[in-house]
């Protein structure tokens with residue numbers, strides 16, 4: 001028994017590395033899942049809600065759409081995210097605007113819509129996917145770190161503000177995870193992703209990079225009643241590797 005049987009969940013970024021693992025593991029645990037991403041072709045989910053999170057109307061409506069498709073809404077996983085590399089001096093207006101829209105504004109809109117729905121139905125759990133790189137300053141990713149810090153702060157504030165309504169809000173903060181987000185960054189800088197991932201794994205005290213299921217396991221824990229007394233927590237999942 002996982003405690004997730006029969007629960008209804010919305011997962012954003014569902015077609016990405018971590019998102020796919022979260023969708024699969026939630027469904028294996030007995031939950032119904034509404035998947036949200038730009039392209040959901042070939043993804044197994046109980047409902048597919050394709051769209052672009054930079055569209056405010058789409059983000060605002062996602063929780064109600066998920067509840068309508070699944071017959072309720074108990075869990076929201078704000079997992080979609082983008083990364084832009086470089087210091088502030090290398091960041092364009094477009095990088096800033098897009099990073100804020102996807103990493104901050106969309107989770108804000110989704111939480112704002114989801115919380116009253118969940119509270120009205122007796123409660124629920126929101127899990128935001130922030131980053132260790134939002135809890136501490138990471139090198140050469142100023143705007144990404146800022147957006148993840150904003151999401152971490154929003155999580156802490158909402159965790160306090162909505163606990164009395166039975167809505168628990170927490171965040172998972174991974175360090176590097178072996179997904180397209182990481183590998184495409186290596187490829188853009190001219191590194192062989194396979195070699196770079198192996199070398200990066202050696203810098204982790206546990207001896208390997210995180211795989212998506214390592215993060216999804218913690219997402220499911222925070223979404224479940226096993227985390228029933230956790231509100232506003234930022235859970236670092238880093239294999240022992242600090243941001244350096």
Ligand SMILES: NC(=O)c1ccc[n+]([C@@H]2O[C@H](COP(=O)([O-])OP(=O)(O)OC[C@H]3O[C@@H](n4cnc5c(N)ncnc54)[C@H](O)[C@@H]3O)[C@@H](O)[C@H]2O)c1
Nearest residue numbers: 013015016017018052053079080081131174176177179181
């Ligand atoms: N991979 C890492 O090293 C790492 C580390 C810490 C935190 N994270 C966070 O984990 C989350 C998942 O990342 P991932 O590594 O699985 O990356 P990923 O690139 O594999 O997945 C991200 C997903 O978000 C979706 N997305 C992006 N912009 C969107 C938009 N405008 N509208 C709708 N969907 C959109 C993408 O289509 C993609 O499927 C992100 O929030 C990321 O910041 C990742």
